[in-house]
Amino acid sequence: MGDVRRSNTALVLGAVAKAPAGIHPSRAQLATATGLTKASVSSLVLDLLDAGLLRETGQSQQGRGRPGVGLELNPARGVLGMEINVDYIAAGLVDLSGNLLVHEVREQDNRSAGTGPVLAALAGLAGTVRAAAGERGVEVLGGGLAVPGLVDPAAARILTAPNLGWANVTLEPGAVLPGAPLGVALFNEANAAALAEVRHRPKDGSDFLFVSGEVGVGGGLVIGSELFTGPDGHAGEVGHVVVEPDGTGCSCGGTGCLETVAGQDAILAAAGIAADTRTRSASMALLVQALQAGEPAALAAVNRAGRYLGVALASTMRVVNIGSVVLGGHFAVLDPWLRAPLLASLGRYAPGRFSPEQVTLSVVGESGALLGAAGSVVRSLIDAPHLLQS
Numbered sequence: 493m494g495d496v497r498r499s500n501t502a503l504v505l506g507a508v509a510k511a512p513a514g515i516h517p518s519r520a521q522l523a524t525a526t527g528l529t530k531a532s533v534s535s536l537v538l539d540l541l542d543a544g545l546l547r548e549t550g551q552s553q554q555g556r557g558r559p560g561v562g563l564e565l566n567p568a569r570g571v572l573g574m575e576i577n578v579d580y581i582a583a584g585l586v587d588l589s590g591n592l593l594v595h596e597v598r599e600q601d602n603r604s605a606g607t608g609p610v611l612a613a614l615a616g617l618a619g620t621v622r623a624a625a626g627e628r629g630v631e632v633l634g635g636g637l638a639v640p641g642l643v644d645p646a647a648a649r650i651l652t653a654p655n656l657g658w659a660n661v662t663l664e665p666g667a668v669l670p671g672a673p674l675g676v677a678l679f680n681e682a683n684a685a686a687l688a689e690v691r692h693r694p695k696d697g698s699d700f701l702f703v704s705g706e707v708g709v710g711g712g713l714v715i716g717s718e719l720f721t722g723p724d725g726h727a728g729e730v731g732h733v734v735v736e737p738d739g740t741g742c743s744c745g746g747t748g749c750l751e752t753v754a755g756q757d758a759i760l761a762a763a764g765i766a767a768d769t770r771t772r773s774a775s776m777a778l779l780v781q782a783l784q785a786g787e788p789a790a791l792a793a794v795n796r797a798g799r800y801l802g803v804a805l806a807s808t809m810r811v812v813n814i815g816s817v818v819l820g821g822h823f824a825v826l827d828p829w830l831r832a833p834l835l836a837s838l839g840r841y842a843p844g845r846f847s848p849e850q851v852t853l854s855v856v857g858e859s860g861a862l863l864g865a866a867g868s869v870v871r872s873l874i875d876a877p878h879l880l881q882s
Contacts, residue, residue, distance in 0.1 A: 497536070498878045500528060504536045505545060508563050509588075509874050516549045516562030537563065543880050544569055544631070545588070545873075565589050570625060571869045572618055572635035572669060573862030575681060578602055578655045578707035579772040581614045583621045584859060585630065586866035588873075590691060594624045595859055599771040607650075607661050615668040622669070633873065633880065634674025636865025637665045638684040640708050642726050645678045654743035655708045673880060677869055682728065684864030686712025687719055688856045689818055691867055699814045701805070702854075703730055704861075705821035708743070709751045713812060731755070733804040750804040754797040756822050762793035776822060783829050791829065798830040802837020806845070815845060820854035827853055 507525045511517050517525065523533045540546040549562040565588040573592075575582040579601055585594040598617055602610050618635070625632050641653025652659045665676035686702035689712075698717040704710040709731030713720045721727050731751040732744050739748030752758055756772070765778050782790035805817055823830060831851070838846045856863055873880060 498876070500526075500532065501536050501539060501877050502875055503528070504533060505540055505874050505877050508546060509565060511564075513589075516564045518560030518562055520560050522563070540877065543877065545877055545880065568629050568631060569633055570630045571633055571674070571866045571873075572621060572625075572672075572676075573638070573859075573864070573866030574614060574618060574635055574668065574676075575638045575684075575861045575865070576602065576610055576614060576656075577640055577681065577861075581610070581617055582859075582862055583614065583617045584862045584866070585621050585625045585628075585632070586863060586870070587630065588870055590863070590867055590870065592859055592863060593628065593630070594621050595862075596621055597858070599773065602656055604657075607658060607663060610656075611663065611665075611668055618668050632669065632672055634672045634869050635665075635669045635676040636679055636684070636862070636867075636869045637663075637668070637676050638679045638681040638861040638865040640681045640706060640710060642729075643678050643680050648678050650678075652744075654745075674869065674873065677865070677872075679861075679865045679868065680710070680712075681706075681861045682710025683712045683719055683721060684862070684868065685710075685820055685854070685856070685860035686714050686728075686818075686864065687868055688860040688864035689820075689854060690714055690717050690719070692863075693818070693855045700816040700818050701728070701730065701808065701812070701814055702818045702820060703801070703805070703823060705754065705756065705819070705823035705826075707756045709755050711808075713814070715812075715814070730804055730808050733807060735800040735803045750800060753800045754804075754823075759793050759797050759822070759826075762796065763787075763790040765790075776825060780825070783826070794826055794829045795833045797826075798833030799837045801830070802834045803841055805834075806838055806841035809845065810842060815850050817846075817851045818854055819851065820856075820860055821858075824853045824857070 503526050507522050519533050523530045544566055546563050547566040549564050567587050570585050570587045573584045573586050580599045582597045584592050586592055622632050642651040648665055649662045650658050665678055669676050682704040685704055689702055700714050702712040711728040711730035713728040732749045734748045735750050736748035740752045742749040742752050
């Protein structure tokens with residue numbers, strides 16, 4: 493396929509993908525939208541139908557003229573979003589329109605496991621979701637895998653994931669989804685979740701810092717609705733902003749990072765809730781119960797986390813000059829108790845820069861990372877559909 497035809501194929505597929513929900517453009521409407529001739533569009537649409545990326549939807553009215561045949565992204569094609577985190581793995585089926593159709597989460601402690609056992613467990617979970625996709629008549633084209641660490645996607649390499657104990661390890665992400673034509677792409681967890689926020693939150697939120705609260709604290713910086721990762725792809729690591737210079741050691745090797753006071757384990761320990769054998773959800777449920785009961789240790793732990801989160805955000809947002817923050821993970825869960833100390837801290841360290849309306853909660857919840865990873869794979873396919881046609 494020549495370069496011009498590849499470009500035009502992507503142009504046509506992109507025009508269908510950008511159509512509002514419920515609108516199924518015809519070939520004639522696509523010709524108008526893209527500036528291509530009707531004959532060219534018809535030929536390109538045939539290629540996309542043969543590749544299984546488009547589906548005809550029946551008649552589509554075109555003003556006063558004769559109705560044409562509408563087109564949509566094929567709902568019988570999808571990708572898997574997957575996530576490895578410190579205390580769970582997850583997988584979900586996402587269609588080409590970005591809808592999450594199946595979502596499975598398995599809680600397990602990955603800190604004491606190497607990459608092999610964790611990937612094997614994820615492969616099993618992905619197989620379950622893939623089987624569910626087959627039952628729905630959806631073919632899985634590929635996948636995106638999000639991990640809580642700095643990554644080199646081109647080399648499928650994790651540079652450092654300190655909370656997992658992984659450093660300079662090369663993965664074989666395709667092994668968790670064997671036979672998928674597009675393979676599996678690797679992403680940073682917080683960056684992937686930030687991308688999901690871009691797609692699913694209101695369109696006026698084009699500039700924000702996404703802060704993910706898990707065992708670690710991650711961040712994704714969005715400018716002009718685009719993820720900004722910096723020259724090495726590692727921008728936005730707000731979890732390792734120093735907030736207590738004389739504080740405790742961090743898994744990254746530093747001292748006094750935000751993660752040491754506002755990470756999930758740090759909050760639970762300060763609240764007097766031992767992790768022991770409890771699952772992540774059970775531990776967080778106990779914390780919420782303690783907060784609702786007004787237990788002093790729990791309230792103090794969350795107050796401290798909110799205060800230092802405000803310190804980190806005030807410093808970060810002065811540097812990047814963005815006045816909007818989106819809270820995800822346990823920060824969103826703890827918002828009823830975290831918000832007051834957070835806003836007070838922002839008011840003290842960045843006076844006049846933030847209003848309560850500028851600190852919002854994630855709209856995608858715990859599925860954000862896998863939605864973002866899957867969505868990135870879909871966008872790559874729409875930008876280069878020839879990868880599937882080759």
